[in-house]
Amino acid sequence: MVIFSLIEENKKLEKAEELEGKLAPSETSDKLMRSVLEADKKTIDDGKITEEAVNRGIGGFAPDLMFENLVKNYAMAKKLYGEKILRLITGYSGDFIEKNIRIPEFKKELKQQIENKIKDLKKKEILSQTGKLTEKAIQLASLVLYKEELDKLMTRNYGGEKTIKEISHYGEKKDIKNWKKSDRYKNLAIKHSIRRAIRRGHSELISEDLATWERERKGKISIIYAIDSSASMKGEKIEMSKRAGVALAFQALQEKDKVGLLVFGKDVKESLNPTDNFGELLDKIICVKTEEQTQFGPMIKKAVELFPSEDRTKHLMILSDALPTMGDKPEEETLKAISQARAEGITVSLIGIKLDQKGSEFGKKIVEIGEGKFYHVSKIDEMDRLVLEDYYSLVQRRAYC
Numbered sequence: 001m002v003i004f005s006l007i008e009e010n011k012k013l014e015k016a017e018e019l020e021g022k023l024a025p026s027e028t029s030d031k032l033m034r035s036v037l038e039a040d041k042k043t044i045d046d047g048k049i050t051e052e053a054v055n056r057g058i059g060g061f062a063p064d065l066m067f068e069n070l071v072k073n074y075a076m077a078k079k080l081y082g083e084k085i086l087r088l089i090t091g092y093s094g095d096f097i098e099k100n101i102r103i104p105e106f107k108k109e110l111k112q113q114i115e116n117k118i119k120d121l122k123k124k125e126i127l128s129q130t131g132k133l134t135e136k137a138i139q140l141a142s143l144v145l146y147k148e149e150l151d152k153l154m155t156r157n158y159g160g161e162k163t164i165k166e167i168s169h170y171g172e173k174k175d176i177k178n179w180k181k182s183d184r185y186k187n188l189a190i191k192h193s194i195r196r197a198i199r200r201g202h203s204e205l206i207s208e209d210l211a212t213w214e215r216e217r218k219g220k221i222s223i224i225y226a227i228d229s230s231a232s233m234k235g236e237k238i239e240m241s242k243r244a245g246v247a248l249a250f251q252a253l254q255e256k257d258k259v260g261l262l263v264f265g266k267d268v269k270e271s272l273n274p275t276d277n278f279g280e281l282l283d284k285i286i287c288v289k290t291e292e293q294t295q296f297g298p299m300i301k302k303a304v305e306l307f308p309s310e311d312r313t314k315h316l317m318i319l320s321d322a323l324p325t326m327g328d329k330p331e332e333e334t335l336k337a338i339s340q341a342r343a344e345g346i347t348v349s350l351i352g353i354k355l356d357q358k359g360s361e362f363g364k365k366i367v368e369i370g371e372g373k374f375y376h377v378s379k380i381d382e383m384d385r386l387v388l389e390d391y392y393s394l395v396q397r398r399a400y401c
Helices: 006-017 030-037 041-055 063-072 074-090 094-100 104-123 135-156 190-199 236-254 278-286 297-306 330-343 357-370 380-399
Strands: 176-178 211-213 221-228 258-264 268-275 313-320 346-353 371-377
Touching (some): 041 236, 063 074, 135 278, 221 297, 258 297, 268 278, 330 357, 346 357
Parallel strands (some): 221 258
Antiparallel strands (some): 258 268
16 A cells, blocks of 8 residues: 655545545544554554454454464454454464464463553553443544545546536537626636637737637436445455445545445445535444345335435445345345336446356346446455446436436
C-alpha cells in the first residue's frame, strides 16, 4: 500500500469533508484521526485487529483462552482467528507459530506476547477491561478502512467520468452556443468569443460575438448496496465487500449521488436509506457481521421501501456468494421480488463471488429481469473495481434514457 504524506492525507480528508455527511471530528476521535493520517503503524494495526475481528464475528479477546486454543489445536485456532489477527496479536507469522508451538520456551514467549498485546489494547481502550471491542475500536477500524481503500483508489486510479450531456430530440447538443440574455455570464466561453471577434475583424467584443458553454447536467442516482452477510461470507469475502462499499460511497457521494445500505442473511439485519452522509455509511459498513443463511426476497422488498419517491435513477447492487437458500421456493420467490422491484423503476445488478455454474446461471436470470449487469468475482481483491464499474455503467445508461 502506498503511504501518503500527512499533507496529501489531509487533502484527501478535506475531499471527504466536502460531502454533505462528512467524516467529522464529532464522529471520530481527533487523536485517532491524526494517528491514522500520519500512518502510525501501531494505531493502524490496532484498527486492523478490530476490523478483522468484526469480519470473523469475534466480539473480543481473552488472552488465556486464545493461548489455550493455539496450543490445543493450532489448525482450529487459525480457522477461528485467521492469519491476520494471529500475526498482529502475537507478532509471529502463522507458519512460525505452527512450527514452534510445541517448544516450551516458545510457548512461554507466545503466552507473554498475547498477554502484553491484550493489555496494551485495554490500555488504549480498544478493548474493555473484560476484553470486549469498544466503540473506540469501531471508530478506529472505520478510519483505517477508509484510509486504506482511499489509498487503493488513488493508486489504481479507479473511477470514471460521470458527467452526462443533455440529450435533445435532435441528438446531443453542441458544447458551444450563441449567447442569449438569459444565459449566465459564468458560462461565457471567453477564448472562443475573442477568437470569433478577431475572425470577424471586430476591435472589441459585441454581443453577437459572445458564445457560452452548454451546461451539462449530472444524472441523479440513488444506489442501495446490498451485502450478503451469511456465514459463507466470513473472512476475506466480507472484508472485501466492505472495502468495495467504502469505494462506492466515496466515489458516488463525491458526484452528489446517494448510497444506501442493506445487510442481509436469512432476513434484513441492517438498512439505511440512500444518503449523502459518508460518516453514517462508513459506521454501518464496518459493523457488518456474518451469520446464518441467505434469503433474497425480504432484502429486495426492503430495498423497494428504502428508495426515494423522487425522480432518480434507482439501482440495487447485490453482493452474494451463494444462491438464496431459505423459503419454500427461494429461487422462484427471488425472481418474483426482482420483477416487482423492476416494476417500481429499480434496476438490479448482481456481483457474484466465486459462484458455481448453477449460481452463475441464476445470477444471470436475476439481472435479465432486473435489467442490470452480472459480474463474476474470481479474484476477491478485484471486487471494488467491479462495484465501481457497475456504478459507472449506470451513468452510461442514464445518458440515453
